[in-house]
Amino acid sequence: MKIGNVDVKVSILAIAVFVIFTILVIIASIYSPVVRSQLIWLVPVLFMLIILPVALNYMSQRQYADLRPEYERQAKTVRIRLINESMIGKIVRIEGVVEHARFQFLNRPQYSVADRTGAIPVKMFTNPEEDIKVNDIVEVLGQVIRRYIVTGDPVINCVSIRKTGKKPEN
Amino acid sequence: MSTTDSAGAPTQGAGRYYEAAVPLVAFGVTGAGILLWSAGYPVDFQYFSIGCTISSFILAYLAWIRPRKDIVALSTPIYGIVFLAAPIEAGAGAVLQLLYAAGLTILLIRLKRRFSEEMSGPAPLSPDEPLGKYQGRILADMPPVSPDLARAAGRVFIRFAEGEYEESRRLASVVPEGTDGTVPALLEQAFTIISYQAGRMGEKGAAPDEFPVFSAEQQHLLFSHLPDDTDKERLYNRQLENALILFYVVALGSTDKEIQAGLDMLRPFARRLGGE
Numbered sequence: 097m098k099i100g101n102v103d104v105k106v107s108i109l110a111i112a113v114f115v116i117f118t119i120l121v122i123i124a125s126i127y128s129p130v131v132r133s134q135l136i137w138l139v140p141v142l143f144m145l146i147i148l149p150v151a152l153n154y155m156s157q158r159q160y161a162d163l164r165p166e167y168e169r170q171a172k173t174v175r176i177r178l179i180n181e182s183m184i185g186k187i188v189r190i191e192g193v194v195e196h197a198r199f200q201f202l203n204r205p206q207y208s209v210a211d212r213t214g215a216i217p218v219k220m221f222t223n224p225e226e227d228i229k230v231n232d233i234v235e236v237l238g239q240v241i242r243r244y245i246v247t248g249d250p251v252i253n254c255v256s257i258r259k260t261g262k263k264p265e266n
Numbered sequence: 267m268s269t270t271d272s273a274g275a276p277t278q279g280a281g282r283y284y285e286a287a288v289p290l291v292a293f294g295v296t297g298a299g300i301l302l303w304s305a306g307y308p309v310d311f312q313y314f315s316i317g318c319t320i321s322s323f324i325l326a327y328l329a330w331i332r333p334r335k336d337i338v339a340l341s342t343p344i345y346g347i348v349f350l351a352a353p354i355e356a357g358a359g360a361v362l363q364l365l366y367a368a369g370l371t372i373l374l375i376r377l378k379r380r381f382s383e384e385m386s387g388p389a390p391l392s393p394d395e396p397l398g399k400y401q402g403r404i405l406a407d408m409p410p411v412s413p414d415l416a417r418a419a420g421r422v423f424i425r426f427a428e429g430e431y432e433e434s435r436r437l438a439s440v441v442p443e444g445t446d447g448t449v450p451a452l453l454e455q456a457f458t459i460i461s462y463q464a465g466r467m468g469e470k471g472a473a474p475d476e477f478p479v480f481s482a483e484q485q486h487l488l489f490s491h492l493p494d495d496t497d498k499e500r501l502y503n504r505q506l507e508n509a510l511i512l513f514y515v516v517a518l519g520s521t522d523k524e525i526q527a528g529l530d531m532l533r534p535f536a537r538r539l540g541g542e
Contacts, residue, residue, distance in 0.1 A: 212499055
C-alpha cells in the first residue's frame with residue numbers, strides 16, 4: 097500500500113489483532129444489547145487498531161527514507177570482522193549474504209549477514225524497502241549499536257538493506 | 267597528607283580510608299536514624315540521608331581521581347542530594363536509604379575491580395590462549411621493541427579499531443625508530459600493510475590486484491598462516507588481521523597508560539581477529 101511516496105506495510109500481527117477483535121465485537125453485539133448500544137464508539141476503536149499501525153509504519157518509513165541519503169554519505173564500507181565495541185555509534189556499510197532472517201512478520205526483521213570475514217546481526221525497526229530472504233546478497237547501511245541498547249555485542253541498527261544479488265545454489 | 271600518586275590514583279593508606287568510609291558512613295548514619303526511630307524519638311528521616319549523600323560524594327571523588335572516569339559513580343551525588351531534599355516518612359525512608367547505601371557499596375566494589383585493573387594496565391595475556399602463545403613467540407623471535415614503537419603500534423591499532431581509518435593510515439605511514447635506530451622488518455611491513463589497507467577502507471569492491479604482503483621469511487612470525495595465493499580476497503584480509511594482531515601484542519609492551527587502557531578494552535576485538 098502506498099501513501100504518497102511511502103510504501104506502507106501492516107504487519108500480519110496487527111491485521112490478526114484487528115480481525116480477532118472485529119469477530120469478537122460482532123459476536124458480542126449479536127448476543128448482547130449492551131454491546132450493541134456501545135457500537136458507536138466500539139467501531140471507531142476497532143478501526144484504530146488498524147489505522148494506528150498503518151500511521152506508525154508510515155511515519156517510520158518516512159523517517160528512514162529521510163535518513164538514508166545522510167547514511168549513504170557518511171557510511172564507511174567495513175569488513176564485518178573489524179566491527180567491534182569501539183565502533184559503537186559509527187555509521188557503516190556492510191556487504192554480505194543473508195544467513196538468517198526472522199521476525200519479518202512483525203515488521204521488526206532481524207537478519208544475520210555474513211561476508212568473507214564473519215557474520216553480524218542486523219536489526220531493523222521497520223519493514224525493509226525490499227523483501228529480503230535467506231541467501232540474498234545485500235548491502236546494509238546502519239549504525240553500530242549494542243545488542244541490548246546499553247550492553248551486549250555490537251550489532252547493526254539497519255536503516256537500509258538492499259539486494260545486490262543472490263547467492264548461487266551451489 | 268598526599269592522597270594521590272602521580273597517576274592520579276589514591277595512595278594505599280588514604281585510599282583505603284576513603285573506600286571504607288563509603289559503606290560505613292552510608293550504613294552508619296542510616297542505622298543511627300533507624301535506632302532513634304525505633305526508640306521512639308521523633309526523627310525527620312529525610313535528614314538521615316546525609317550519610318548516603320556524603321558517601322556518594324566520597325565515591326564520586328574516588329571515581330574522579332582515577333585515570334578512567336566511571337560515569338555511574340560520578341553521578342551518584344545527584345541521587346544523594348535528591349534523597350536529602352525530598353521529604354519522606356520514616357519507614358519508606360529507612361528502606362530507601364538502606365537500598366541506596368547497598369547500591370553505593372556495590373558501585374564501590376565495581377569501581378575498584380573494573381577501574382583499578384585499568385590503572386595498573388591490562389591484565390597479561392594467558393600463555394594458554396592463542397594470543398598469549400603468539401606473544402610468547404614474538405618476544406622470543408623478534409628483537410626488543412622500543413617504547414616509542416610499541417606506543418605507535420598501540421595508537422595505530424586503537425584508531426583502526428575505532429573505525430578512524432584515515433587517522434590510522436596517517437599514523438601508520440610514519441614509522442618511529444627502534445631501540446638501536448632500526449625497526450624490525452616484520453613491524454615495518456606491518457605498518458605498510460595497515461597504512462595501505464586503512465587508506466583503502468571504505469572502498470567497495472574486491473581486493474586490488476597488488477598489495478603489500480608479508481614475505482615468505484616472515485610467515486613463521488605471523489599469528490595465522492596465509493591462505494593460498496589463489497584466494498586473493500582471503501589473502502588480502504589475512505594480511506591485515508595478522509598485522510593488527512602483531513601490533514596488539516607489541517603494543518602491550520607500551521608504558522603509556524592511555525594506550526594500555528585502550529588495549530584492555532579492545533582485547534575482545536583482538537581475540538576475535540584471532541578467530542576466537
